[in-house]
Amino acid sequence: MTRSSNVVWHKSTIKKENRHQLNGHKSAIIWFTGLSGSGKSTISVALESALYAKGIRTYRLDGDNVRHGLNRDLGFSPEDRNENIRRIGEVAKLMVDAGLFTLTAFISPYREDRDQVRRLVKDHEFVEVYQKATIATCEARDPKGLYKKARLGEIKNFTGIDAPYEEPINPNIVIDADRLSVEESVEQILSYLEKKGYI
DSSP: OOOOTTOOOOOOSSOHHHHHHHHTSOOEEEEEEOOTTSSHHHHHHHHHHHHHHTTOOEEEEEHHHHTTTTTTTOOSSHHHHHHHHHHHHHHHHHHHHTTOEEEEEOOOOOHHHHHHHHHHSOGGGEEEEEEEOOHHHHHHHOTTSHHHHHHTTSSSSOBTTTBOOOOOSSOSEEEETTTOOHHHHHHHHHHHHHHTTOO
16 A cells, blocks of 8 residues: 555644653653563553653553554454554554653564564664563463463464564563562663663
8 A cells, every 4th residue: 555645744833852841751662572471461551550650651552452443453464463563663653752651562573573663763762671481481371361272273373382473682671571570570671761761
């Protein structure tokens, strides 16, 4: 699909920097990636609460939640996964422009898809958080029963079972999801954000 030549970006008089000044903090995408069951959603919820307690404006985009609306027409083929992340990246970019810390919890199994989102914003506006967990840990947790269904062949193209997951090469933060508690994981992320001057 090609974009019409009649579509022109309409500029606003209020800039992202104005919103930063109003909010009293910067904005960025905090992109959680990792296998199903690694704790992406759990940690992102806890992190959002911790940021809210500090008076920081946030919004959280979760993989399952987004598939109830914006991406309900997409499946789990490689092509649909690409489009899923492309759309989320564009939404997250808009939210960064709105001055929000945008927390995204998506398996996002392909490096190129994650890098595509990274390229949508400035270098310092994309913080990649890798929830690093073994398949054994994720299967032991299996909060939605998805690994069991995948092992039985009831779910196809399941990441880590019959579909690949490409680990981040140089993530900003690596959470040892096999070992750390929710509280320890959140503290590690907050420490990074404070050290780097985000909050």
